[in-house]
Amino acid sequence: MAFNIGSGLEGKSVVITGGSGGIGREVCLAFAAAGSRVVVVDLDQDRVTAVAAEMEGGPHLAIAHDLRPVAGHPALIAKVTAAFGRLDVLVSTAAVLIRRPSISTSPKRTGISSTRSTSRRRSFSAKRRHER
Numbered sequence: 001m002a003f004n005i006g007s008g009l010e011g012k013s014v015v016i017t018g019g020s021g022g023i024g025r026e027v028c029l030a031f032a033a034a035g036s037r038v039v040v041v042d043l044d045q046d047r048v049t050a051v052a053a054e055m056e057g058g059p060h061l062a063i064a065h066d067l068r069p070v071a072g073h074p075a076l077i078a079k080v081t082a083a084f085g086r087l088d089v090l091v092s093t094a095a096v097l098i099r100r101p102s103i104s105t106s107p108k109r110t111g112i113s114s115t116r117s118t119s120r121r122r123s124f125s126a127k128r129r130h131e132r
Ligand SMILES: NC(=O)c1ccc[n+]([C@@H]2O[C@H](COP(=O)([O-])OP(=O)(O)OC[C@H]3O[C@@H](n4cnc5c(N)ncnc54)[C@H](O)[C@@H]3O)[C@@H](O)[C@H]2O)c1
Pocket: 017, 018, 019, 020, 021, 022, 023, 024, 041, 042, 043, 065, 066, 067, 068, 093, 094, 095, 096, 097
């Protein structure tokens, strides 16, 4: 017997915020593949339209919407219910993701201009010990 992870999601109305981002886009494609009707929400109309065009099945909806003003949320939900009659699932992946290494080893941050300089490496190690 085949196991279908999307079983039960057919025809569901699903809103995915941050839908044109890295995770959001994949979630959109997965729900669409499972037979859901997907509403892609993100900041840029061209990007949400592009994700909607990639999705299987449908009908789907692509809405450019800035989620920061909370007062605008009812209008967004109203668009969804006007198009699909109801909202079954909300996936919130909208975010501002700041990617940076957990430990910086760049010369600029450490003050080391050459890794060949033993004395400077020693002072770096001492500085690190002092900071701990
Ligand atoms: N990528 C990872 O490795 C990772 C790991 C753990 C958790 N997360 C979390 O998952 C979430 C999504 O990550 P991602 O990698 O897809 O990020 P991403 O930056 O690729 O996508 C986020 C999307 O949110 C949209 N967005 C930002 N502000 C918005 C607003 N005001 N209104 C509407 N849309 C808005 C952006 O335009 C973007 O498309 C984040 O909360 C992140 O912290 C990510």
